[in-house]
Amino acid sequence: MTRPIPVDAVVFDLDGTLIDSGRDIAVAANHVRAARGLPELPLATVLDFIGDGVPVLLRRVLGADGLTPEDRDRDAFHAHYRTHCLDHTRPYPGVADTLRALAGVPLLVATNKPSDYTGPMLAGLGLDGFFRRTVSGDEVPAKKPAPDMIHAVLAGLDLDPARVAMVGDSLNDVRAARAAGTVAVACTFGLRPADEMRAAGADAVAERFTDLTEILAPSS
Incomplete structure (x- = not known):
């Protein structure tokens, strides 16, 4: 088994990563x-x-x-x-338990989704309490794959980006992670195949959300 990656914070995409929307x-x-x-x-x-x-x-x-x-x-x-927006949308299996397991470090959300939806949807699905901060696509100059959103959500936390994981289901998430200097963890329970994610520079691949507890090692 590959050794877990030590992290001081985890940034999550929303659609296709935390929630099946x-x-x-x-x-x-x-x-x-x-x-x-x-x-x-x-x-x-x-x-x-x-x-x-x-x-x-x-x-x-x-x-x-x-x-x-x-x-x-x-x-x-x-x-x-x-x-x-919440008619059929639900968290992926194991999301809440996995977030609890990772909660020793700051958990954050960086999504291209407009802020009008991000907070209300997380609250409506009972996930808002897990996250210290969220940044949405209309709150930064450039959306993913630009690194702006990751920079914004990490602002003021005094963290080394190399010890932060960006978890997402799209090539834009992987590219944003690479541009921001963070660890890129790709989720393949969305739409993108693992090989395509690795070719884009993903450091690790999660086939299920619950795999994150084996891929990542929170520092505290």
Whole structure:
């Protein structure tokens, strides 16, 4: 077994890492398509489009039919998702127990998701109490894969980035970790295969969220 990686803090992505939120995002995206008179896209198709923020998601779901997103599409997405973001979204199996096991060090969230959703969704799922701080995509100059979000969430904690783990399910998470000088732990229970994550520079791969208790060794 590979020796656990010593860490003084752990930063988590949200969607696809802590919570399985793809279905609710896909339903909101298809709501936008319906408002435009377009047929629903299969869930698997929309899931492939998720991960780079709402503007990119809308470009993909409408661009499939040659349309360009407008302000009304963004407004329709948020109006629907704000009301239905927890209809089907749940934490991945073992999240709460794993967070308790890692709680000897600061646990943080860095997500491209807008701040309007981050806090309420964590609270609605009973996860907010685990995290010392969250930083969302609208709170920094540049979203992941830029390192800004990781820098912001670590600000004032006086930590060596090399002893901080960034845990996420996307290539953007791995690239942001590399850019910030942190350990990159990739989750493959999302959409990306392990080989692709390792090729992007992941230091370790978690096939289940509970694997993090074996991959990471909190310092206290």
